[in-house]
Amino acid sequence: MPAAALVAPATPVSTPEITGYRNLYILLLVCGFILRFGFVLWKKTYIRAPGSTLPFGAEICSIAEHIVRGQGFSSPFVQDTGPTAWIAPVYPYLAALVFRLFGIYSVASAMVLLGIQCIIAAATGINIHALGRRTFGTQVGFWAAWIWALSPIFFRWPVSWIWDFTASAFLLSAAFIVTLDVAEKNTRKLWLSLGGLWAVIALTNPALLSVMPFTFLYAAFVNHRSFRPWFASAVLAGVLFAALVSPWLIRNEVVFGRPVFFRSNYWFEFHLGNYHLSNGMGFSGKHPGANAAVFKKYAVMGEMGFLDYYKEDGLRFVREYPSEFLDLTLHRTWWFWDGTSLLTSFRLDAASARVVALRRGAHHLPDPVLLGLSGRKVSLRHRAGASSAVRLFRIHSLERSTRARPPQSVTSHALTFFPPRT
Numbered sequence: 001m002p003a004a005a006l007v008a009p010a011t012p013v014s015t016p017e018i019t020g021y022r023n024l025y026i027l028l029l030v031c032g033f034i035l036r037f038g039f040v041l042w043k044k045t046y047i048r049a050p051g052s053t054l055p056f057g058a059e060i061c062s063i064a065e066h067i068v069r070g071q072g073f074s075s076p077f078v079q080d081t082g083p084t085a086w087i088a089p090v091y092p093y094l095a096a097l098v099f100r101l102f103g104i105y106s107v108a109s110a111m112v113l114l115g116i117q118c119i120i121a122a123a124t125g126i127n128i129h130a131l132g133r134r135t136f137g138t139q140v141g142f143w144a145a146w147i148w149a150l151s152p153i154f155f156r157w158p159v160s161w162i163w164d165f166t167a168s169a170f171l172l173s174a175a176f177i178v179t180l181d182v183a184e185k186n187t188r189k190l191w192l193s194l195g196g197l198w199a200v201i202a203l204t205n206p207a208l209l210s211v212m213p214f215t216f217l218y219a220a221f222v223n224h225r226s227f228r229p230w231f232a233s234a235v236l237a238g239v240l241f242a243a244l245v246s247p248w249l250i251r252n253e254v255v256f257g258r259p260v261f262f263r264s265n266y267w268f269e270f271h272l273g274n275y276h277l278s279n280g281m282g283f284s285g286k287h288p289g290a291n292a293a294v295f296k297k298y299a300v301m302g303e304m305g306f307l308d309y310y311k312e313d314g315l316r317f318v319r320e321y322p323s324e325f326l327d328l329t330l331h332r333t334w335w336f337w338d339g340t341s342l343l344t345s346f347r348l349d350a351a352s353a354r355v356v357a358l359r360r361g362a363h364h365l366p367d368p369v370l371l372g373l374s375g376r377k378v379s380l381r382h383r384a385g386a387s388s389a390v391r392l393f394r395i396h397s398l399e400r401s402t403r404a405r406p407p408q409s410v411t412s413h414a415l416t417f418f419p420p421r422t
Helices: 015-043 058-068 090-102 107-135 138-150 152-160 165-185 188-204 206-225 231-256 266-273 292-320 322-338 340-360 367-374 384-391 394-401 408-414
Strands: none
Touching: 015 107, 015 138, 015 152, 058 090, 090 107, 090 188, 107 138, 107 152, 107 165, 152 165, 165 188, 165 206, 188 206, 188 231, 206 231, 266 292, 292 322
16 A cells, blocks of 8 residues: 555645635634533533532642642642642643632632633644544534534533543644644654654643554654655654653652652552452542542552552452453443443433432532433443444543543544544
8 A cells, every 4th residue: 555545645725725724713612612611601610519629620629729838749639648649740730820820729710720621622623623634534524523512512521620631632632633744744843743742641641641652653654654764853752752751750750769650540540440349430439539548548658658559459359350350451441432431420420410419409400410310210221322423422531531541441542533544
């Protein structure tokens, strides 16, 4: 197969087309933002519900609070527990900046952070159009972008939870676009852009790094097949990546006395989905943010000791129940694509909403929650009919799934979003 067939053809774009795309992107951005932020204002998602931290993501905003109070990057579970690497640094520092300017856990801070997320989510529609147009054709890109911009199902995370979900979807889709550009044009500037972008991704959501080698390999393979020099530029991109992430890695080495790869909590999150008789979906009741006994263990043992304990516990499960571990791993991969993870998440939220309803009265609940409560009896055995439709929306689920998912489980999901046209 000719090398040129591996990427979208570099057909010159006429001036009217450029103007048309610019107008389309402005419209996508404006409509996507207005609808999402309008939902924030309409349902007042910037106001904390009694007994809940939402919309403030617990660990991110706890670290941000301690940064603002002069205690450094520490204490992911509200109480003072010392330095942490539980979360990658970009989002906590963003939240800390907003807290410093608008107040810690204030309504104004919530509105600003949710507004930023709404802008990022709206901009993701532009990325979707660009990817769709270059891989599946103009019509697919057009409709995919507008479905993303207008469909309420994609409003969920940016309007309700201050976390890196929305930024992750935007950054990963941007990385795919730059990868196609590098494969097509092979300029040193584009290679460096790819390395720099992956550094930002690593410091925002390291789970996405499992995709990084494939983007570099794809760009290198296409250029190699086209007999274009690429090795030196790829090395420079790698050097730039290493230079940008090294301050954080050095900080972790100095603080904890041992290497910590971006985020420390991998083995604990591994344990949450891998223990005997687990359902494989993770259980928040075993999390230090929700379980006082587990938090006490974290506080007493320290972050590294706590994680070492759960690393050994998780590996012991793999050794003692290898077939159960394999079954859970295969099911998680399948569940991502058939919609189980999305439907289960909706049902869990509905159950939580029901508890709130019993406390506050159902008339206080927003319409989408009431709809969720009314659909709570839908069994997973009915999911097959909806699975085809759910597959259309996996980038939305990627926003959610990358929060606590081990990096290797993200790879197979992300690489199949936008295969290049042949």
